[in-house]
Structures are given as structure tokens and as C-alpha cells.
Amino acid sequence: xxxxxxxxxxxxxxxxxxxxxxxxxxxxxxxxxxxxxxxxxxxxxxxxxxxxxxxxxxxxxxxxxxxxxxxxxxxxxxxxxxxxxxxxxxxxxxxxxxxxxxxxxxxxxxxxxxxxxxxxxxxxxxxxxxxxxxxxxxxxxxxxxxxxxxxxxxxxxxxxxxxxxxxxxxxxxxxxxxxxxxxxxxxxxxxxxxxxxxxxxxxxxxxxxxxxxxxxxxxxxxxxxxxxxxxxxxxxxxxxxxxxxxxxxxxxxxxxxxxxxxxxxxxxxxxxxxxxxxxxxxxxxxxxxxxxxxxxxxxxxxxxxxxx
Numbered sequence: 001x002x003x004x005x006x007x008x009x010x011x012x013x014x015x016x017x018x019x020x021x022x023x024x025x026x027x028x029x030x031x032x033x034x035x036x037x038x039x040x041x042x043x044x045x046x047x048x049x050x051x052x053x054x055x056x057x058x059x060x061x062x063x064x065x066x067x068x069x070x071x072x073x074x075x076x077x078x079x080x081x082x083x084x085x086x087x088x089x090x091x092x093x094x095x096x097x098x099x100x101x102x103x104x105x106x107x108x109x110x111x112x113x114x115x116x117x118x119x120x121x122x123x124x125x126x127x128x129x130x131x132x133x134x135x136x137x138x139x140x141x142x143x144x145x146x147x148x149x150x151x152x153x154x155x156x157x158x159x160x161x162x163x164x165x166x167x168x169x170x171x172x173x174x175x176x177x178x179x180x181x182x183x184x185x186x187x188x189x190x191x192x193x194x195x196x197x198x199x200x201x202x203x204x205x206x207x208x209x210x211x212x213x214x215x216x217x218x219x220x221x222x223x224x225x226x227x228x229x230x231x232x233x234x235x236x237x238x239x240x241x242x243x244x245x246x247x248x249x250x251x252x253x254x255x256x257x258x259x260x261x262x263x264x265x266x267x268x269x270x271x272x273x274x275x276x277x278x279x280x281x282x283x284x285x286x287x288x289x290x291x292x293x294x295x296x297x298x299x300x301x302x303x304x305x306x307x308x
Contacts (some may be wrong), residue, residue: 006106006107009107010107010110012038012039013036013037013038013110013111013114014037014038014039015035015036015037015147015148016034016035016036016037016111016114016115016118016147017034017035017147017148017150017152018033018034018115018118018119018120018152019032019033019034019035019152019156019308020032020033020034020115020118020119020120020121020122021156021308022122022124022125022308023158023306023307023308025158025160025304025306026160028048028049029048029049029124029125030046030047030048030158031046031047031048031120031122031124031125032044032045032046032156032158032308033045033046033047033112033115033120034115034118034120034152035144035147035150036111036114036137037143037144037147040143041139041140041143042139042140042142042143042144042147043137043138043139043140044084044093044137044138044140045111045112045115045135045136045137045138046135046136046138047101047122047125047133047134047135047136048133048134048136049125049128049132049133049134061244062241062242062243062244063236063240063241063242063243063244063291064241064242080096080160080161080162081093081096081136081138081158081159081160081161082159082160082161082303083158083159084140084156084157084158084159085155085156085157085159085305086150086151086152086154086155086156087151087154087155087156088155090159091140091141091142091144092140092141093138093139093140093141094139094140094141095138095139096136096137096138096139097136097137097138097139098134098135098136098137099134099135100130100131100133100134100135101130101131101133101134101135102130102131102133108135112135155307156307156308157305157306157307157308158305158306158308159303159304159305159306160303160304160306161302161303162302162303162304170289170290170291171185171289171290172238172287172288172289173196173223173235173287173288173289173290174285174286174287175196175199175223175285175286175288176199176284176285177199177200177201177221177283177284177285177286178198178199178200179198179199180197180198181196181197181198182195182196182197183195183196184196185290187231187293187295192227192228192231192295193227194225194226194227194231194233194290194293195225195226195227196223196224196225197224197225197226197270198223198224198270199221199222199223199224199286200221200222200224201219201220201221201222201279201281201283202219202220202221202222202274203217203218203219203281204216204217204218204219204220205217218278219278219279219280219281219283220274220275220276220277220278220279221237221274221275221277221279221283221286221288222272222273222274222275223235223272223273223275223288224270224271224272225270225271225272225273226269226270226271227271228295230295231293231294231295232292232293232294232295233273233290233292233293233294234273234290234291234292234293235273235275235288235289235290235291236275236276236277236288236289236291237275237277237279237286237287237288237289238286238287238288238289239287240277241289241291275288
């Protein structure tokens with residue numbers, strides 16, 4: 001990032017409104033900094049972490065053990081931010097974007113400093129290691145044009161919606177690069193299917209997003225498949241299951257996790273899932289697993305309110 005691009009990003013944020021209150025929900029501590037207005041949206045900014053001493057460190061477990069732990073500790077419902085209510089007026093959330101504070105770009109640091117200048121202070125969060133903190137930007141469905149009209153001294157509530165969460169099917173697949181297949185995997189009690197269609201290779205040398213984070217040219221396999229739009233999946237190499245856990249859904253690097261996408265514009269009927277484990281460029285065959293499969297319901301099963 002250049003100083004010019006940093007200036008342009010910072011300039012988009014024109015207004016801030018301090019809330020500056022802490023609360024706990026579902027074994028996680030949150031600090032609500034406040035609202036930030038950019039040119040086209042209003043975002044609620046939160047910090048959170050969950051680093052109790054009794055928590056098990058994921059790095060001490062294998063991928064397989066983490067999957068088993070997820071199954072054991074997984075309830076039928078999952079947590080999700082839904083809305084904020086200010087003195088009885090509800091503002092629904094549109095999307096959530098979060099990242100570790102240690103890895104966040106300078107724009108996020110600037111936003112935190114603006115709330116600090118407005119008076120935000122939380123002893124618990126200020127003393128926490130940066131790599132244990134996450135910053136969340138929760139976009140409202142509708143922009144609040146004038147944040148000064150909000151009376152944030154009144155009662156404020158954060159609403160979490162609980163959605164049904166699926167289990168991991170852990171389906172093993174044997175695939176050849178470039179060979180089209182038609183492998184159906186029944187999920188959600190047979191109501192839906194994921195159909196595996198192909199296995200292809202993604203070279204970092206040909207991907208502009210990857211070049212920024214990967215020094216050497218590496219090749220990642222990715223699975224093409226079809227399923228309903230509301231279903232999301234994660235694959236891993238079969239022999240990765242008994243190696244130390246490095247996280248799912250992102251490319252593990254020395255200084256953070258990077259999310260990548262594959263352009264399937266020419267085959268709009270297919271979806272892609274990258275397997276974030278480098279392989280040899282001449283690889284023709286891999287053994288992989290479908291390790292995570294989730295489906296989001298249209299309506300929440302329950303809502304929980306937390307006064308802050």
C-alpha cells in the first residue's frame with residue numbers, strides 16, 4: 001500500500017460516533033467501539049477475543065482432532081450478529097468482516113485511533129496481546145447519514161441470531177487432475193447434494209492475489225462442484241488430517257491468513273473450493289476430503305439480546 005492509497009482509504013471515513021461499552025456473549029468478550037461512516041455505508045466496529053486459559057490451542061491438535069473437537073463442542077445452533085437496537089430503534093446488519101488486529105492494515109489502525117481520541121478505553125482489551133484480538137466491521141443494511149442524531153447514552157442492545165449449523169460429513173474423494181467426474185455426496189439428511197465435477201490446479205504465478213503473499217511459485221489444487229447457493233464447503237488433502245492444524249478456509253502464511261478466490265466466470269454453473277496445501281506442479285492424482293459443509297437458513301431459529 002502506498003501513502004496515496006492509504007490517504008484515499010482514510011479519507012472515505014468522514015464521521016465517527018463513540019459507544020465504548022464492553023459485554024460478553026457466548027463465552028466471548030466484546031468491546032463495542034462505535035459507528036464509523038464512510039462514503040457509502042455505516043459500520044459498527046467491535047473488538048473481540050476468546051482466550052481463556054483453559055482453551056485448547058488449535059496448533060497443539062491435528063486437523064482430524066480439530067474436526068472431532070468441533071463435532072463434540074458443536075451445538076445445533078451457531079452465533080451470528082444480527083442487529084443493534086438504540087433506544088428501541090432497530091438497525092439490522094448486512095455483513096460482517098473481521099481480521100486479527102495484529103495483521104490488520106493501517107486503515108483499521110486509523111479507525112481505532114479515532115475512537116480512542118473520542119474516549120474509548122477498555123482495560124481488558126488495551127492490555128490484551130494484539131494477536132489475540134479481532135476487529136469486526138459490521139455493515140448496517142441502511143446507512144445512517146447523520147450519526148450525531150443518535151443518542152448513544154440511551155439503552156443499547158446487540159442482537160445475535162442463532163442459525164442451524166450442519167455437521168461435517170467427512171467424505172473421502174479420489175480425484176484426477178482435469179478428469180471430469182460426477183460424484184454425488186448426500187448431505188442434510190438427503191435433502192441436498194454436492195456433486196463433485198472436477199479437480200484443477202491453481203498456480204500462484206498466474207494469480208495476482210497470491211503473488212502478494214507467496215514469495216515462491218506454488219500450486220494449489222481446487223475442486224469444482226455444484227450445489228445450492230446457500231451451501232458452503234471446505235476440502236483438505238487426506239494426508240493433512242493427521243498433521244498439525246493450520247486453520248481452514250484460508251492460505252496459511254507466516255504473517256496471517258489470506259483468502260483466495262478462483263474465477264469461474266466461464267463456467268457460472270460451477271463453484272470452486274481451493275485446497276490450501278501446496279502440491280507438486282506435475283501432480284495428476286490426489287486423495288482429499290470434504291471436511292466442512294454448512295448451510296445457512298433463511299430465518300434464524302432464535303434471537304438473543306445483550307444490553308451494553
